[in-house]
Amino acid sequence: MPRTDTPAPPRVRPPRPRPGIPVGLLLPAALGLVLLTLPLIGLLARTPWADLPRRLTEPGVLTALRLSLLTATLATLFCLLLGVPLAWLLARVRFPGRRLVRALVTVPLVLPPVVGGVALLLVFGRRGLLGGWLDATFGITLPFTTAGVVLAEAFVAMPFLVIAVEGALRGADQRYEEAAATLGAGRWTTFTHVTVPLVAPGLAAGAVLCWARALGEFGATITFAGNYPGRTQTMPLAVYLALETDLEAAVVLSLILLTVSVAILAALRDRWITSP
Amino acid sequence: MTAALLDAHLVADRGTFRLDVPLRIAAGEVVALLGPNGAGKTTALRALAGLHPLTDGHVTLAGVDLDRPRRRVRTPTERRPVGVVFQDYLLFPHLSARDNVAFGLRRHGVDRRAARRAAMDWLDRVGLAEHAHRRPRQLSGGQAQRVALARALAVTPSLLLLDEPLAALDARTRLDTRAELHRHLAAHPGATLLVTHDPLDALVLADRLVIVEDGRVVQEGDAATVTARPRTDYVARLVGLNLHRGTAEGHVVRVADDLALTVAERLDGDAFVAFRPAAVALHPDRPEGSPRNAWPARVSGVQRHGDNLRVQLDGPIVVAADVTPAAAAQLRLVPGQPVWAAVKAAETHAYPAGG
Structure with missing residues (x-):
């Protein structure tokens, strides 16, 4: 750590923004904020709070929530398994x-x-490119x-x-990986023992984003997997x-999804996203 | 010549830059690869470690070819018995000091418990046993340097490479660390190559100096020879000498069209003349009497140099002169000021430039 023995310089005030924000910026900004928050307020306003405990424990709700959490988690694990090597290939190998x-x-983004x-469906459906073969074999x-x-x-996340x-x-x-090599670590060991710990924060942030996206997935799911309760x-x-x-x-279910999403966002902000 | 533990001829390309450096190091010997920035020192080190490909030449360690492009031999870095201490140490930030040192042992098949025990021994040896559980960012620069050294030595490499091992340290830490590093390098039974641009590191730590400029070896030898007989401007500046090349005829070496220096030695042909800045006397007018080597010059700069002033002179030859503040007071040492420079023949050292 550099140490300075010189006295601290007099505190400089950060330049104050010029008074008066142009209406041309203020108005759209305020409208944008309203657009983003009003629906959430509407959701909270229409929530049947008195009825909430009973509705939350309805079997259909719990089943859907459990299925959502399960599939989003499995999808994230699946993405980690295939996505991390893919990311490594894109970042480290010239081809x-x-x-x-x-x-x-x-x-897919x-x-x-x-x-x-x-x-x-066209690929994994019963008559799809791979679906028929998977079914038969x-x-x-x-x-x-x-x-x-x-x-x-x-696919989506x-x-x-x-x-x-x-x-x-x-x-x-990457020089940490070189240092590992000089200590006798092969490329796989280097990846698991040096590279992965080094990128752990990015990996965690990516996994959380992936999980959140999977949790909210609608279009591809209903098209490919249909809408069977419990399945x-x-x-x-x-x-x-x-x-x-x-x-x-619908309001109650939405509230649950909203709560889960906000909780994830809060965790992400605290741990991995550094905002100025 | 005794069989060298390391026998290498490093030919490597980096863009348009070409490195071509032969290098032999005996067991237990410490060689410093010294040179200005961009001379190819780090490329040479990386080539030895297998981190930079050789274009030609070879790396043979203890009789085994690690690299020989012509025979398509290339041992990957992780299978070379080569340890590296990197310039900024590159300690793994997610591992404690102990686990950093144990990392190489684990990769060499030592079980976890034994590796940790050996790592603790090494940390003890570098005086850091009580910091074993600290993460690298909790260590000072000097401590991190010692952990990096312990980490590299723990796997008992036949060849130890150090890249500017003291460059990242502040002046005081550097002094202590240099002394300690000297102790550890002296105890290392394998070959050691130290890459540095600091002549003091090289003189203190190394048995032999190899000086590279522009990818080529320009001079090689023990510290005494190199400091007494520099062969390039870079080396002369490193060791603090004025160096000029000219044509000798008996006791006279012609170093410029209008300047011939009288020297103590007698020689003929292509020759170097070296003299210390302190041997150059400055006079306001043409000096009378004894010094036969005197020439008119012009002051181009003045800096403090220890207790004296170092005066840069233009003229038939570019020369540095050290004068005392008292002497300086009698001369008006401002840039552009004409003065007379004089050097006694007995203060010069002339030696053949060829071969």
Whole structure:
């Protein structure tokens, strides 16, 4: 640590912003804030608080919540298993077509999830490219199963993980890996014992983002896995379904999702996202 | 010549830069690779460690080829018996000091318990046993340097490489750490290569100096030889000598079109003349009498140098002169001021430049 013996310089006030914020900026900013928060306030305003405990313990709600948490967690693990090596490849290995691969990885980010669901059906459906073979060879059917939900969620959420981890890997000092090599560590040991701990914060942030995205997944799930209570009906699907019959139930389900999302966001901010 | 433990000829390319350095180090010997920034010192170190590919040449350690591009031999870094202390140490930030030192042992198949015990022994040896459980960011620069040294030595490498091991330390820590490093390097039975741009590190720590400039070895030898007979401007500046090259004829060496220096030695042909800045006397007018080497010069700069002033002179040759403050007071030492410089023949040292 550098130590200075010179007296502290007189405190300089940060330059004060000029008084008067232009209306052309203030008005849209305020409207934007309203747009983002008003729906949440509306949700809270319409929540049947008195009825809440009973509604929360309704078997349908718990089943959907449990299924959502389970599938989002499995999808995240699946993404970690495949996405981290993919991110490593993109960050550390020069190969022809790397830019193309990176572009392909980000496609699910911009693709409407419903289209993703249709695409998954075309590949893993009973008559799909791989689906028929999987069914005939292993007896595995993915569409309209819980595994299908996991697959749909992973398809949509994996880019979040890959991008976060690739960024962390690029930011990590590769000379630590060289130091590991001079101590006799092969590439795999270096990856597991040095690289992964070094990028752990980025890895965790990516996993949380991935999990949150999987938790909220709707379009690809309903297209590819359908809407069977207890099997493929996750929370977002339950909200949508409830909206057609029982508005209050939809509000309660939405409140739960909102609570989980805000909790995740808070955890993320505290631990991994440094805001100025 | 005795069989060297390390026998290497490093030919490596980095962009348009080419390194071509032969290097032999005996067991127990400490060699300093000394040179200015960008001379290729670090590339040489990385090539020995297998972190930079050789274009040609070879690295042979204890009779085994680790690298020989012509025979397509290339041992990956992790299988070379080579330890490295990096410039900024690169201690793994997520591991304690002890686990950093144990890391290499674990990779060499030592079980966890034994590795930790050996790591504790090493930390004890470098005087850091009580800091074993600290993370690298809780260690001072000098402590981190010792942990890095213990980590590299723990796997008993045949070749130990140190990249500017003291460069990241402040002046006082550097003094203590240098003395301690000297002790550990003297105890290391393998070959040691020390890469540095600090001549003091090289003189204190090394048995032999190899000086590289622009990817080539320009001079090689023990400290006494190198300091007495520098062969390039860089080496001369390192050891604090004025160095000029010219053509000798008997006791006279012509170092510029209009300047010939009379020297003590007698030699012919291409020659170097070296003299200390303190041997250069300055006079306001042409000096009378004894000094036969006197020439008109012009002051181009003045700096403090210890208790004296170091005066940079332009003229037929560029020279540094050390004068006492008292002498300086009698001369008007401002840039552009004309003076006469004089050097006694007995204060010069001339030696052949060729070969």
